[in-house]
Amino acid sequence: MKNRPIGIFDSGVGGLTVFSQIEKELPNENIIYFGDTLRVPYGPRPLEEVRSFVFNIIEFLKGQKVKLIVVACNTGTAAALTEAQQMFDIPIVGVIEPGARGAVMATKNRKVGVIGTKGTINSRAYSHAVRAFDAGVTVYSASCPKLVEIVEKGLVSNANFYNTSSYTVAKGYLTPILRAHIDTLILGCTHYPLLKGMLTKVCGNNIEIISSAEETAVEVRMILERKGQLRTDKSLPKPRFVSSGDTQAFKLIGSRFLGREINGVEKNILDQEMVT
Numbered sequence: 001m002k003n004r005p006i007g008i009f010d011s012g013v014g015g016l017t018v019f020s021q022i023e024k025e026l027p028n029e030n031i032i033y034f035g036d037t038l039r040v041p042y043g044p045r046p047l048e049e050v051r052s053f054v055f056n057i058i059e060f061l062k063g064q065k066v067k068l069i070v071v072a073c074n075t076g077t078a079a080a081l082t083e084a085q086q087m088f089d090i091p092i093v094g095v096i097e098p099g100a101r102g103a104v105m106a107t108k109n110r111k112v113g114v115i116g117t118k119g120t121i122n123s124r125a126y127s128h129a130v131r132a133f134d135a136g137v138t139v140y141s142a143s144c145p146k147l148v149e150i151v152e153k154g155l156v157s158n159a160n161f162y163n164t165s166s167y168t169v170a171k172g173y174l175t176p177i178l179r180a181h182i183d184t185l186i187l188g189c190t191h192y193p194l195l196k197g198m199l200t201k202v203c204g205n206n207i208e209i210i211s212s213a214e215e216t217a218v219e220v221r222m223i224l225e226r227k228g229q230l231r232t233d234k235s236l237p238k239p240r241f242v243s244s245g246d247t248q249a250f251k252l253i254g255s256r257f258l259g260r261e262i263n264g265v266e267k268n269i270l271d272q273e274m275v276t
């Protein structure tokens with residue numbers, strides 16, 4: 001069991017922000033990353049549909065004999081984490097609770113903002129998670145449907161995220177919650193850390209920006225430590241990348257994002273019947 005890989009997945013490349021933190025936190029672990037680029041974006045889809053995708057991917061990763069699964073997608077976490085934890089006999093970690101905990105620990109005025117996809121924001125999963133840690137915190141949320149597209153396009157064309165049009169889009173989304181004088185902002189979508197520079201410009205330097213990636217990586221380490229399941233094999237880990245869509249595009253984006261060449265991306269569209 002100890003030497004089995006960790007499975008991580010997202011609708012696309014956004015979850016690589018979590019992959020990269022887990023790699024930093026646990027450099028000896030083998031990781032299989034699955035990016036569902038055939039079905040991205042998850043954000044605008046009904047949560048029920050996203051749930052079926054999440055179960056579909058978990059089945060796949062279980063078939064790869066992983067020892068723990070990270071749902072590195074907020075929309076997937078909001079749609080299916082509870083049910084997945086009830087259904088499958090393997091530790092499954094989401095990204096919402098770790099981000100909420102980070103925000104509650106950071107806020108001083110107990111006014112927290114959260115931005116995410118339509119699915120995540122409408123599910124109110126962050127409001128519930130934040131209040132479970134501190135019921136006195138007020139959460140101001142905004143769904144930002146265009147930001148995932150900006151990341152995907154920006155990464156593909158290597159465009160500058162600071163261009164005026166993306167800045168204007170982000171400012172439009174953030175202005176209402178900034179008016180509430182939040183002192184902490186949760187990036188409730190794993191694509192958004194790639195826009196952190198631009199979002200900091202919009203928010204100014206007085207707002208602490210929380211991404212779930214670091215907190216999630218710490219949680220994964222703690223679970224494996226407590227279960228005595230850290231990898232003991234000392235051979236160099238070999239991460240695997242699997243994508244349901246264009247593997248060349250994934251390789252390009254992934255390599256650029258991770259700052260190193262990804263050797264080979266496997267193609268797997270999973271169970272055909274589940275693909276829409």
Ligand code: DGL
Nearest residue numbers: 011041042043074075190
């Ligand atoms: N990265 C996903 C998340 O964290 C969203 C991207 C999508 O809409 O598929 O919610």
